[in-house]
Amino acid sequence: MSIFIETKRLYFREILEDDDHNMYELDADPEVHKYLGKKPISKIEEAREVITFIRQQYIENGIGRLAIIEKDTNNFVGWGGLKLIKELTNSHINYHDLGYRFMKKYWGKGYATESSLAVIDYAFMRLKLPVIYAIADENNLQSQKVLEKCGFKKRDLFDYQSQPHYWLDLVNPES
Numbered sequence: 001m002s003i004f005i006e007t008k009r010l011y012f013r014e015i016l017e018d019d020d021h022n023m024y025e026l027d028a029d030p031e032v033h034k035y036l037g038k039k040p041i042s043k044i045e046e047a048r049e050v051i052t053f054i055r056q057q058y059i060e061n062g063i064g065r066l067a068i069i070e071k072d073t074n075n076f077v078g079w080g081g082l083k084l085i086k087e088l089t090n091s092h093i094n095y096h097d098l099g100y101r102f103m104k105k106y107w108g109k110g111y112a113t114e115s116s117l118a119v120i121d122y123a124f125m126r127l128k129l130p131v132i133y134a135i136a137d138e139n140n141l142q143s144q145k146v147l148e149k150c151g152f153k154k155r156d157l158f159d160y161q162s163q164p165h166y167w168l169d170l171v172n173p174e175s
């Protein structure tokens with residue numbers, strides 16, 4: 001197992017096929033999906049399809065969302081990291097998007113901020129990316145707070161999946 005990123009309390013690894021039950025628990029929760037613009041999944045097969053899609057991104061793009069594991073317990077707490085977006089979004093294409101999703105039982109522990117800061121460091125120091133983007137639903141105040149705490153700046157409010165979303169960016173200070 002390769003660990004890609006590590007923090008004081010968490011580590012990141014590839015999402016594996018045997019993460020299917022954890023991915024199902026995560027994506028079947030309506031509260032987790034509240035601001036995602038899509039319905040929660042209802043079958044484990046859907047979680048397996050998501051895993052296959054993410055693993056294909058590793059092959060095609062050399063990057064993709066990663067499983068986030070709590071060090072003390074070795075529990076899967078969610079996923080996060082960078083994704084190369086190849087579709088046109090808010091006049092951007094082929095950009096790196098920072099994203100995260102956590103099981104509800106791990107909310108409020110600071111994991112979103114801790115993991116995002118580690119991903120930003122990885123993106124700028126290891127991958128030498130000039131900029132990272134993020135998207136947050138206009139009503140998802142908690143996610144906006146996390147992103148702004150990590151240094152992201154709101155640049156635009158735009159329509160994404162028929163809902164107003166903020167477009168945020170963070171420029172590499174070394175660029």
